Amino acid sequence: INFAKTYSPLTSAEIVAQEKSNMDEKRFKHCIGVSETSRKLAELNDYDPDKAALAGFIHDYAKQVPPERFIKVIKEQHFDQDLLNYNRAIWHGIVGAYFIEKELKITDPEILTAIRRHTTADVEMSTLDKIVFVADFIEPGRDFPGVEEARKVAFANLDDGVGFELAHTLDFLITNRKKIYPKTFAAYNKWAVKD
Ligand code: GDP
Ligand code: FE
Ligand code: FE
Ligand code: FE
Structure with a gap:
């Protein structure tokens, strides 16, 4: 893995080491998979x-940050306090971008926004937002019923990949009676509904 020094004053080796120290081996492998799949989707979508x-690579940087640290940041950094009604599943993207900015020293707004949106998606999605959102779902390490179909759809058309993923996620959340974050719901209405 090698990242040019365009987006952070840290060297590539420093970013990789910091990322590795912030998560377990399984999560680190997932991040490498998402990085490689993001590269492929980028090539296909100009x-x-x-x-x-x-x-x-950095999308799940904050996935294993202790909940107390998230709660402190949500309270002290003027995040929407409704976030306190959710958990790390939602926090690690939206609030995780804060840790990425502070600790990996990434300032690029497109990258930070893609990280914020990678779990819930949103009504407005840039090409990079869509790439990371979809790559997270279809990277080679993912294995769930429907992943082959998700890959086929996403590699054929990125927007269709976003819609497929949101339909699958809403299905999962409703089946398991999980609380739906408003942005997930709005994103479903925007990207997944077939009129
Ligand atoms: P991961 O970090 O690579 O595991 O993947 P994601 O960041 O995409 O998703 C993390 C978890 O958040 C998954 O289990 C999703 O099903 C879950 N999730 C996504 N949207 C919502 C939502 O609106 N509400 C809740 N409660 N969970 C969600
Ligand atoms: Fe994630
Ligand atoms: Fe995701
Ligand atoms: Fe992920």
Whole structure:
């Protein structure tokens, strides 16, 4: 893995080491998978492959940050206090971007927004937002009923990949009676509904 020094004053080796120290081996492998799949999706969709690969690599940087640290940041950094009604599944993207900015020293707004949106998606989605959102779902390490179909759809058309993923996620959340974050719901209405 090698990231040019375009998006952080840290060296590539420093970013990789910091990322590795912030998560277990399984999560780290997932991040490498998302990075590689983000690169592929970028090539297919006329987006900068190196930038997509970096965004994919760091997307779950904060996934295993202790909940107390998230709660402190949500309270002290003026995040929407409704976030306190959710958990790390939602926090690690929206609030995780804060840790990525502070600890990996990434300032690029496109990368930070893609990280914020990678779990819930949103009504407005840039090409990079879609790439990271979809790559997270279909990277080679993912194994769930329907993943082959998800890959086929996403590699054929990125927007269709976003819609497929949101339909699958809403289905999962409703089946398991999980609380739906408003942005997930709004994103479903925007990207998944077939009129
Ligand atoms: P991961 O970090 O690679 O595991 O993947 P994601 O960041 O995409 O998703 C993390 C978890 O958040 C998954 O289990 C999703 O099903 C879950 N999730 C996504 N949207 C929502 C939502 O609106 N509400 C809740 N409660 N969970 C959600
Ligand atoms: Fe995630
Ligand atoms: Fe995701
Ligand atoms: Fe992920």
